[in-house]
Amino acid sequence: MLGLSGNQFFTFPEEIFSLESLEKLYIGQDQGAKFTCVPDHIGKLQNLKELHVENNHLEYLPVALGSMPHLEILDCRHNLLKQLPDAICQAQALKELLLEDNLLTQLPESLDCLVNLKVLTLMDNPLEEPPIEVYTEGKEAIYTYLQEKRNMKITATKIQTWWRGIMVRKGLGRFGELLKVRKKGKNSPKAKKGNKDAKGKPAKEKKK
DSSP states (O other): OEEOTTSOOSSOOGGGGGOTTOOEEEOOOSSSOOOSBOOGGGGGOTTOOEEEOOSSOOOBOOGGGGGOTTOOEEEOOSSOOOOOOGGGGGOTTOOEEEOOSSOOOBOOTTGGGOTTOOEEEOOSSOOOBSOHHHHTTOHHHHHHHHHHHHHHHHHHHHHHHHHHHHHHHHTOGGGHHHHHHHHHHHHSHHHHHHHHHHHHSOOOOOOO
8 A cells, every 4th residue: 555645746647657566556645736637547456456546636537547457446436527538437446436526517328337336426526417406316327327328329229220212212312313323323324335245245145
């Protein structure tokens, strides 16, 4: 364990990345200087189980967090996060994700892939997706909302594809001109001559 909280770092101390066997890192700030990002090199700490970076000015999280196989607790409370990287959904060992008091307006669509997550805190964020009446009900309600939203998007895509196919086949809307061009091409003298020539050619004998 390495406790560096309250040291007023302006930037994330990169010397930490050489501690490859580190399992717990506390680098939250109470007052004074604060850093705005965690470098992607955090991914070098493959044995890290807990990362506490609360009370900073973090504006985003590194994609590398998704490739940390043992990360169980991620504490990002009281920061300036506006969104989470989609890669966070790959951090399958996560059990606690603490995000209250940030600037989050939406969650990654696949956050429900974190099947081992037990604690998810989101209070004091201007969340729009999911809405407040959902996320205040807890993790299970959030996961259900995300799953239903994803299924609706898949269904909508299938319907759009089906309707587009009908419009193309029947020449509806902007596809009308395309259908006319196709029919015109089939009925052109050149196309008819090509068809006659093809019919008039004798079939080639198979070589014995």
